[in-house]
Amino acid sequence: MNLNNIQSLPFSLPEGLLAVGVVGLFLLELVVKRKALLGELALVITAAVTCLVAMQSGGQEGLLFGGMVALDGFSIFFKLLLGLAGFGAVWMSLGSDEMRDEHPGEYYALLLSVTLGMFYMASATNMLMAYLALEFVSQVSYVLTGFIRGSRRGAEAALKYLVYGGVASGAMLYGMSLIYGLTGSLDYAVISQVMAGLGSGGVDGAVVAGAQPVIYLALVLVLAGVGYKIAMVPFHMWSPDVYEGAPLPVTALLSVGSKAAGFAMMIRFFYPAVSAYDGDGNWLAAAGVDWQSLLVVASMVTMTLGNVAALRQDNLKRLLAYSSIAHAGYMLMGFVVMADDGLRAMMFYMVVYYIMNLGAFTVLLMVLNQSGREDIEAFKGLAWRGGALPAAAMLIFMLSLAGLPPFAGFIGKFYLFAAVIRQEMWVLAVVGGVNSVVSLYYYARIVRSMYLDQPAEDAPQFVADRHNGLLVGVLAVATLVFGVWWRPVVALADRSLSFFTG
């Protein structure tokens, strides 16, 4: 189905609720006395939005708002994930001491807006819409990064983020304009048809010969925009500083939400829009433009650089920033195989990554709340001074991030490797494998600090707070359960890999 603006509204309930929430929170801040209520309201809204998205699952598919956004399995999958990311960020903010006194109305309204923007990033099927959604997410993220007034680190991070983001989205816009020039349309469906025409010789062969370098350039420029969102090398430089400077819940949202949204947008653009489906699970690059090799190299460089740089980090936020760069590299392994099983592996991995990374950030939040520190020293002897359960959870998350069985992270990596090896891309597989080993070193450093090091004599007892502990517990159990029984997640990813193109 292809619906106009009015007809689309019943199918945009989750987005609508988010928008209402944004406005409502701004207004409520003026009248509500008990400020904590605002956060709780935001929590309810994100939960309700996620439920609404889940109810759309399995329903009608189609294009909304005159072809601007798609409502299909793929977008529903990512909206679920992003809704949960929003929920997680709000939950963490409620349990965060540093966010306690910071204008909660504005803050939660911004968290909801960034979620809304990410929803549209995942479902946009029009270059204009995609660009607007990306910019929306970026702008709000800059504000959220520097949200704590008086924090110099935060202000610096926000400015860096802004400058990098401006350049990246400018480059992307230029790439999009080139595509528009070639195809005469902003619409993904039209672009894919014209591209297929270019590939098969088009109206006359000369067009193809001239078009190839331009398409290549355009794709590289678009890659700059989305690559910056997913923190792919060489567009990753902002992420360590921003992760370190931003308030912890925002950092968590950037690493699990905005990365997933970036990947969703990237997949939608590089697959249904500029590649052709052969009906048998494989994709062919349009017009014979070989963006695959470029991204194979990008994937290897991204994971290697992320892991090597993480080895020497003492600040946990920075360490997790580099680790999340490395994970972008792993996920790209699924992206470059040009096949459905690669995309499914990516989608599976993103679910798992959400669970384990959010969990790691939440444990870090508990430690930060208690000690006011976020470096590895704050974890010293955690298991022996009252933090046995958070330490055990952190252990699970770290080993899962390193990709060890029987944790979900291993299964995610397993599917990515399977997709790569099916295409016999041995070099990529071996580089990915070596990287897993390297990454174990720094994840194990945290484990070592918690378990193998004895706490300092004067170290205070660790008291786990229930609010964050609940989230950590749920995520840790999920990491374990999906490590031995991941059939439902795989089934969801299988079912969700459908692009509605009209």
Place this chain on the structure above:
Amino acid sequence: MDHILTYMTFIPLAGMAFILCMPGGATKAIRLTALGFTIPPLLMALWLFANFDRSTEAMQFMERAQWIPSFNIQYIMGVDGLSVTMILLTALLCPICILASWNIEKGVKGYFALFLLLDAGMTGVFCALDFFLFYIFWEVMLLPMYFLIGIWGGARREYAAIKFFLYTLAGSVLMMIAMLALYFYNEPHTFDMLVLMDNAGTYSRTFQTWTWLALFIGFAIKIPAFPFHTWLPDAHVEAPTAISVILAGVLLKMGTYGILRFCYPMLPLATQDMAFWALAALGTWNIVYGALCAMAQTDMKKLVAYSSISHMGYVMLGMATMTVQGINGAVLQMFNHGTITAMLFLLVGVIYDRAHHRRIDGFGGLASVMPVYTGIMVIAFFAAMGLPGLSAFISEVLVLLGAWQYSPGLAIVAASAVVLTAGYMLWMLQRVWLGPVNEEYASMPDVNAREILMLAPLAVIVIVLGVYPHAILDLINTSLTAINNTVLSAVPPVASLPLDVLP
């Protein structure tokens, strides 16, 4: 008994869950519980030993269930003569190691919980017949091992633990790549090891070579074969006694077990090509190198660790010969080395518990101080030297018999290395147990009942297998002969021949 292998694997896991629910202060109860959960697997292993059909090479006590059908991952358990021997060794060593851990005082609950997890992982590795399942069990062992060395180990425990962890993980990542390569090479895709073996005739030579190398490196790290061995002395020296026993007794065997279980039947052509350099020559080098290193050690435990490298060399050499004697000798040597090295580590542990150091030159004349102890020790030492009448003699002779048929040059080198073994063993014996009594340790108490309880069964096995090796040889012979024949009879797949040579 249906599902016996599942029970054997998961009873220790249940024990872990049980211990985690116990109050941490009840140390005595925890120790007894841990012991209690390792006894049923031992009894089951003995039952397996009694009821195992020795006349067939087919897998027995098979269990099969779907796990993740969309990726064709199954839960398959089953044993043949090779694995049943290893399971027996594991089940035997685990209760002994619990006894050896009796005087662990720090974090008792965590220690025994992790130990039981390790037990479950080890048993699972030897039972699994689905490659994916095998891999999971293989990896599950890493984590408890890391903690057992890293928390309860000696002075440099953190370094040793992470080194062990990284080395092994590097090997397993290669193994995973090989596993997926095998999976996608077969049509329909499968991890079922029996199918992977049946289809071995269809794998091209190039494919076999690369897959073989990836698997081999993974296993060679575990054996550990030169040059991947450097984690072993560190891990052994730092690990608590019981963990050293498990490391040397069971974990090292997994390397050679893996080669026999995967490389031989699944990649026979590559095995033919690689056996000389990767197994025979490298194995012989391991024998000599390990022995020479052992000779230079001043720490008793490190000496025993290097002697393990040397003795595992015989296993590699034996299996490389692809003769019935050689391959039988190799697996018998795996079992014997498991019992003898376990004894050696336990004996060193006994002294360390009393003296709190292990320097070879720090003692003297212990034989007159601890007569019972010395009696048991002499059995272990002479067994390790390969003296006739004790178990290792049979396996080493079988290996050398095989090696002589295969390559007399290597056989001569390997046989001469026995002199080196006798050298470092006797030299240590002389410096620690003979000579004038070191006054500092003149009043060291002799072994107590618990220590005798853990050492005596092993000593009995060493002696019994020295005169009646058929107890194990009967068990393994049929299966190993079949594996050996697969390799010997392998020919390149027809499809890879040029078309014009076909009639």
